Amino acid sequence: MADSEIEIKSGDLVVPGQKIGVIEMYDSGKGTYTQDGIIFASIVGEIYIDNAEKTVSVMSKEKKPFIPKNGDTVIGVIDMVRKQMAIANVLNVRGFDATTDFEGMIHISQVSKNYLENLADAFKTGDIIRAVLMNDEISPFYLNTAAPNLGVILAYCSECGEILQADKDGRNLHCINCRIIEKRKLARDYGKFTL
Ligand SMILES: [Zn+2]
Numbered sequence: 001m002a003d004s005e006i007e008i009k010s011g012d013l014v015v016p017g018q019k020i021g022v023i024e025m026y027d028s029g030k031g032t033y034t035q036d037g038i039i040f041a042s043i044v045g046e047i048y049i050d051n052a053e054k055t056v057s058v059m060s061k062e063k064k065p066f067i068p069k070n071g072d073t074v075i076g077v078i079d080m081v082r083k084q085m086a087i088a089n090v091l092n093v094r095g096f097d098a099t100t101d102f103e104g105m106i107h108i109s110q111v112s113k114n115y116l117e118n119l120a121d122a123f124k125t126g127d128i129i130r131a132v133l134m135n136d137e138i139s140p141f142y143l144n145t146a147a148p149n150l151g152v153i154l155a156y157c158s159e160c161g162e163i164l165q166a167d168k169d170g171r172n173l174h175c176i177n178c179r180i181i182e183k184r185k186l187a188r189d190y191g192k193f194t195l
Contacts, residue, residue: 010049014041014058021056031058068102070136074143075153076104078127084108086123088131088143104131104143112185113146122185128154130187151185158182166190 008020020032021039028039029050041047045058068074068090076088086106111122122145123129130153131143145151155164157175164173164182170190173182184190 008047008049008056010047012047013045014047015044016040016042020047020058026054026056029055029057031060032056068133068136068141070133072133073150074104074131074133076129076131076143078123078125078129079103081119081123081125083119086111086119088129090141090143102139102141104133104141106131106143106145110134110142110144110146112151116185121183123152124155124158124182124184126156127152127184145185145187148188151187151190153187153190155182155184155190163191 008014014020018041019038020041021028023034023037023039026039026049028034029048031041031043031045032039033042034040039056041058043058043060045060048057048059049055050057074090076090078086079089080087084107088104088106090102090104106123108116108119111119116122129145130150131145132147132150134142134144155173156162157164157178157180159178159180160175162175162177164175166173166186170186170188173184173186173190174180175182
């Protein structure tokens with residue numbers, strides 16, 4: 001087989017069994033195997049050619065982990081509310097589904113710019129919130145909802161489960177069925193949000 005038959009460069013997408021080189025040119029690296037002097041891809045991924053080491057490898061695209069970053073805007077569902085701390089299950093980061101859901105903690109001091117005595121006045125279990133991540137790659141993740149565009153974007157009535165409506169002044173929520181009033185730390189675009 002002539003070398004010209006295999007024109008592979010870094011970044012090319014390959015599938016298992018695809019010829020990616022010959023042993024006269026490269027050593028076979030990760031994600032490859034050799035047979036009769038020919039190097040094949042053993043996984044789906046991108047070609048990586050190390051010219052210094054004369055090695056050809058295939059890097060899996062699927063295994064690239066999603067890494068949440070400080071400052072990322074996330075969407076989550078409130079899972080638990082304690083006196084000082086709430087926990088949200090984060091579902092969506094930067095417009096993408098999180099590859100693995102992760103938990104974010106919100107301390108009462110990070111909820112609102114205004115003083116908050118009781119976290120139950122800001123969140124209830126099942127609320128959908130928009131928040132900002134406060135740390136990188138370190139578990140547990142901490143969330144902040146103090147900015148006007150952050151906080152609860154959708155909430156359900158504690159009594160009947162109906163979606164709560166924001167009052168005209170945007171301060172409280174009310175249920176059109178039960179007429180009860182509920183408090184939340186609302187995002188400015190409550191009820192008309194985009195993810
Ligand atoms: Zn209700």
